[in-house]
Amino acid sequence: QSALTQPASVSGSPGQSITISCTGTSSDVGSYNLVSWYQQHPGKAPKLMIYEVSKRPSGVSNRFSGSKSGNTASLTISGLQAEDEADYYCCSYAGSSTYVVFGGGTKLTVL
């Protein structure tokens, strides 16, 4: 059982937009703007896509965007492309006791 709750799977057609939710609590997502998102292709290491809720690292497509409302963070991918098919994980700082929590991951299928 993961600390952050994500849907197990989402899907969309090329060109469409999808949103992946990440629900935490007032002790993690709701209290800190240290939510990040990672993309992982099969057999590969994770890749940072979004940090500090909504910021994109250099080199990450602007089709990827992040937001947060209350205890729920979201990752939106617009203009879906075949190469976006991957697993996506959210992550949040959770205070000096628990420190870091991940979501269970969401498998994105591009139809």
Next chain:
Amino acid sequence: EVQLVESGGGLVQPGRSLRLSCAASGFTFDDYAMHWVRQAPGKGLEWVSGISWNSGSIGYADSVKGRFTISRDNAKNSLYLQMNSLRAEDTALYYCAKDRFGELDAFDIWGQGTMVTVSS
């Protein structure tokens, strides 16, 4: 090129110990916090432990607290994870990850991982 290379994984019996290492290159190692994140076969990511740039702040997941010890040697650009009293549930691919800052922010560079299998 910024790079993290893990080593030290392998097959180990329950109750035994193992020490993982992570060699960093291509960036100023002692400017950044570092972390270990693991992934059991077919499962999601689990943060294991993190250490600030100067080792002044250290954290552990509840699942490994008291059994694992993280450390770093800034002179050698290296991160370590001493794993004691290993259990079957510790079986996973262990990733070394660089933080964006000296304290926790996000993991912007990942190694390829080293596999740890705990089995008799």
